[in-house]
Ligand SMILES: [Zn+2]
């Protein structure tokens with residue numbers, strides 16, 4: 001990496017995170033804020049308190065992930081008999097019903113993606129904390145993947161919303177939502193905020209200092 | 212808003228992901244430029260970006276209205292019928308004591324996509340006709356880009372698919388006009404997002420200052 005380009009920060013510049021405008025670093029006057037002249041977003045060299053915010057959000061999501069998996073996300077009540085489904089048992093039912101490809105899809109979106117996000121972001125946070133030099137390009141790629149796959153975990157939540165609207169036939173068949181669904185929805189939203197608050201430029205700042 | 216300290220701008224690109232300072236390049240339409248340091252996407256140039264995006268947005272607007280007006284799905288079981296609309300799921304969740312989940316489903320499947328369609332039409336329309344952009348277009352466009360990840364039309368469709376498969380064993384399901392409009396909406400909005408070149412829009416908005 002001998003021909004590495006200079007960073008904006010080292011050149012006394014900062015890129016607006018919202019619109020990409022590059023402005024010169026300077027201190028805001030007391031009581032004033034520093035805003036991008038083009039889109040009026042607050043500008044800063046790095047996302048403020050990125051590590052603390054990401055850690056706090058990640059921790060909250062990890063705690064909520066437990067009830068999200070333990071409690072049923074919905075209960076199908078048909079002719080007085082109820083059958084409760086958690087996220088994992090829903091996947092297993094799909095697989096038993098012969099819907100292997102769909103079971104795999106739901107498994108990927110509802111189980112694999114949240115686990116990948118929680119563990120991947122934890123790994124990225126640790127790597128910045130411990131000032132690792134290891135493969136910054138690949139870690140940036142990991143961040144990019146985490147950022148883009150998060151939304152797919154919403155499949156289960158949407159499925160429930162469609163089922164509760166359709167299956168409202170009194171004692172013939174009804175579907176009730178469970179506590180697990182609310183917790184899982186919260187996990188998806190909070191992990192999305194967590195990945196947004198992480199600043200991948202921190203991975204590269206460590207490289208800069210050692211060079 | 213608190214008073215702001217004026218800033219001085221320079222003509223460079225700073226990579227969003229590694230902060231590398233890069234020269235802006237003139238790209239042929241349809242190509243992209245990646246950061247030499249981290250490989251992140253730094254520039255993308257589109258063919259007739261604003262015209263195409265506007266065309267897809269108008270088609271999307273029509274489909275969005277159809278998807279919200281007509282029935283989405285009919286559920287038949289033992290001679291009984293239940294018709295649902297696109298918004299029904301969110302309302303039922305709200306009614307059944309899960310307002311947070313109801314709002315989440317409503318915003319990600321209807322609210323944010325609507326804000327995106329109307330917001331983009333509002334900003335791109337005047338730009339297309341070379342009108343001097345209003346001062347608030349910058350913050351509006353920034354907001355539209357920020358809500359991008361929260362509009363989840365295609366994820367919603369997969370949720371519908373899973374629901375259909377789950378129910379197909381016990382009942383008959385008939386997709387309505389709104390269902391097909393929603394499929395079209397996903398295609399048009401994906402196309403609109405693919406033809407949008409935010410950097411170009413920012414340049415046009417910035418030039419007016
Ligand atoms: Zn800006």
Ligand SMILES: [Zn+2]
Nearest residue numbers: 226229246249
């Ligand atoms: Zn980069």
